[in-house]
Amino acid sequence: MLKVMFVDDEPIIREGLCSIINWEDYGYQVVGIAKNGKEGLERILEYHPDLVFVDIQMPGLNGIDMVKKVKEWKYNTKFVVLSGYSNFTYAQQSIRLGIESYLLKPVDEDELIPLLQSIKSNLLKEKRLSTQLHQYEQLKEQQEWIEILHGKRNALYDQNSMSNYFVCSITCEQPIDWENIQLYINKYFHANVTPLWMEQFVICVCTFTEIEDVYCTVEEIKKYFYTLHKISCNIQLIDELVSMDMLSNVFQQLLELQKYSFTFSYNTIITPKVCKGRKDTKILTDTFATQLVSAMEFNNIDQISVYMNDIQMYYENNLYKEERLKADWLDFVKIVLYKLQHNHPSIPLPSNDQLVDMIYKAVKLEAMLAESNSMMIKFTKEINGFMSNAENSIEQITKYINQYYFKDLSLKVIAELFNYNSSYLGKKFKAYTGDYFHVYLDKVRLSHAKKLLKQPHIKVYQVSEKVGYSNIDYFYRKFKKYVGISPKEFQKQTTLK
Structure with missing residues (x-):
């Protein structure tokens, strides 16, 4: 719908223009009226109309001078001059200013409608051309940015050689509408973010000066991404300002960071610091x-x-x-x-x-x-199921003790875990192993304690804790009872050999 406005000092003319036709039937929406040229300028600044009907003769700022002022602003607004017979020649001359046409007062409907249709056709053509030109300029700029990312210098590089940027990339494991993401970023962050569509992901070149602003923007993009696609995206970010001549290196860093997207959750913004990593001893043994x-x-x-x-x-x-x-x-x-x-x-x-x-x-x-x-x-x-009824349940219990001897174990704990009556389990355990439960547990613990004490630098209290004895005095007594010497003496004898 095109926006139309009327500027005339005569109320009857303004009201007549508003009601002479159903404007929406012809693709127009009336957005405002003004009673003189000064007020007309204010309304044009406010509403940015596509078409203005303006009286040529008004007190103060007349129609021609008002049009001249708007033309200086480089607005693409079209004007139709309204005139009486006394200034008809003056109105004809005004067309040199680029005014679309003129109409004699009172306006005739049969003359108005064809004029509106002609102006509408021209406006829509111009809008299409303007959109195409804007898209071309955007594509040209994006192509220049992409060239810079690939290490080439061009006019854009020279214009911005002294600027600094934060750079991030947005990736996803599933095919999505990247163009839509790019349009969203252009619409809401165009002042600070230049999105570059790279077929399978988007690179964002950001002109923010603070990293916090980058993080906030990235979070907004992620929310929109999820709202649009119901899937999450990965963000890779170079979290320090870089100069124009560093962008090609930064681009390669982002490509490298993308390779680690599988490892980290969607909540993690992947940066060089996150990926610094450290080599852990292999645990999958x-x-x-x-x-x-x-x-x-x-x-x-x-x-x-x-x-x-x-x-x-x-x-x-x-x-x-x-x-x-x-x-x-x-x-x-x-x-x-x-x-x-x-x-x-x-x-x-x-x-x-x-x-x-x-x-x-x-x-x-x-x-x-x-x-x-x-x-x-x-x-x-x-x-x-084997814990409560299998024939080998006592064998499994002994395996459990040998695996988890360092835990706070007791006959009662084991009975509950394996669904036994503790008295019955005690008898069955003694029959199977030849030892009472607490004796068997002590033997297992002390066997592991002897292995640990063969390490010369380990402390006795550390061994006590590692094998399940929280009281070191109790550990000493048990060790001497079963081994014959104290843990300290055993460690000295074994480490001297």
Whole structure:
């Protein structure tokens, strides 16, 4: 709908123009009226009309002078002069100012309608051309920015060579309408953000001077992204100001940061500092797999969660790229399942294809580990039946003690875990192992204590805590009872050999 306005000092003329036709039927909306040239200028500044009907003769600022002033502003407003017979020649001369036409008062409907249709046609053509020109200028500027990112110098580079920028990229694992994202950024952040569509992601060159402004803008873009697509995006950010001649290096850094998007959650803005990482000792060992299987066998859901958190931290610290990380995890899961099947041949396990599908379809590390965690909990429930009725339940209890000897264990705790009456379990345990429960637990703990004491620099109180004795005096008494000498003497004898 085109916007139209009337400027005339005669109320009857203003009112007549408003009602002479149904303006909306011809594609126009009346947005304002003014009673003189000065007020007309104010209304034009306020409403930016496409078309203005203006009286040529008004007190103060006349119509011609008002039009001249608006032309100086470089507005694309069209004007139709309203005149009486006495200044008809003057009105004809005014067309030299670029006025579209003139009409004699009172305005005739049959003369007005064809004029409106002609002006509308011309306005729409001009708007299309203006839009196309604007789009061309935008595309040209974007192409120049992209050239700069690829290390080329051009006119834009020379114009902005002294400027500094923050630069980030927006990526997503799924195909989306990147052009729509670009339009949104242009609409709401055009003063500070230049979005560059790179086919599979968007680069944002930001003119903010404070990193906090960049973070706020990025969060708004992420919200819009999720609202539009119902999926989340990854943000990679160079969180320090860089000069124009550094942009090509920064672009390469962003491409490198994108390779780690799988490892970090959507809530993490990936920066060089985040990806600095540190090399952790490999934890996905055969021993770790055994511990994970034991946690499943003994229904220790909390311990499985702890292990999964450890694994996530390990991968985040070591910064494996997606393909290597998934291959590494697939190998480890196979080891876990092999051990599980060895202990429980009747448990149905997923095929290799099912494992590959589960791991390789994941778009995030946390999602992959969550899926794996669910699988392990499923196995935990399937094998957990042995705790109350399996013939080998005492054997499993001894395995549990050997695995978790350092915990606060007692016959009562074990009985509750394995669904036994504690008195009955005590008798059955003694019959199976030859030792009372507390004696068996002491032997296991002290066996591990002896191994630890062979390390010359470890303290006795540290060994006591590690094997499950919170009271060091009690540890001393137990150790001397079963070994014959104190822990300190044992450490001296073994470390001197």
